[in-house]
Amino acid sequence: MADVDILLHNSVMAKLSSKDEERAKFFLGQKVKLLEDVKNDGTYPYLPVGSVMIEKGSQGYIRSIGDFLQVIRVYEVHFLDSRAEVEIIGCREHELEALEPYRDLEAEEYEWMMNYSKQKSY
Template sequence: MVDPDTFFHDNVTGPRSGKDEDEAKFGIGQKVKLIKEIVNDGTYPHSPIGTLMMPKDSIGYIKSVGEFLQVIRVYEVHFLGVEEAPVEIVGCRENELEAMEDYKDEVEEELEWMRKHREKYYSKD
């Protein structure tokens, strides 16, 4: 049972009520920093609502990018070595994260290299 005096944290609709931008702000593998603490809003069943899930200024890496209700982008972030957190992987919104490095799309870089190689190879004919 939930304590009636428990403050419900609404990270989903609180800071933003509309659809997220079409393009994701962060990419898979990118290093990010948490700019505000993450508390359990009820979506994590193994801790009470209001439990600190990840402290502010924690450093992690984007593991995957998904959607909630088809309009809210959620980043699965893997935080390493944070002893005071009950979990290592937390779902975060864009407004809760800050990039610690520029994103490099390694797949796109490889495809570009292959395109240039083919142009060089086929232009000799």
């Protein structure tokens, strides 16, 4: 018999983290800057816990966008700073600042396809 006082996590109805925008704030390939030091929380095995992996102000590019537990958006960022201990790391939206304007790549591709199909006669 189930205990009615136990609250279960409903991943289908879960909302995004309060620190994330409704839609992705950054796009693939966008240049970004890190707003705070990223320290090893123990998930990176080659550095001591608490050591700085990538320094505040480092610049990189968004490689992919994913979700952690379906509610926290994580951006995989490739940092090109030669002083960084780690080159690729997952970052949250509030840890990053865009260094170039946002582009809706899906809308751009759709517009290109529509224009291309008008030019072609089948």
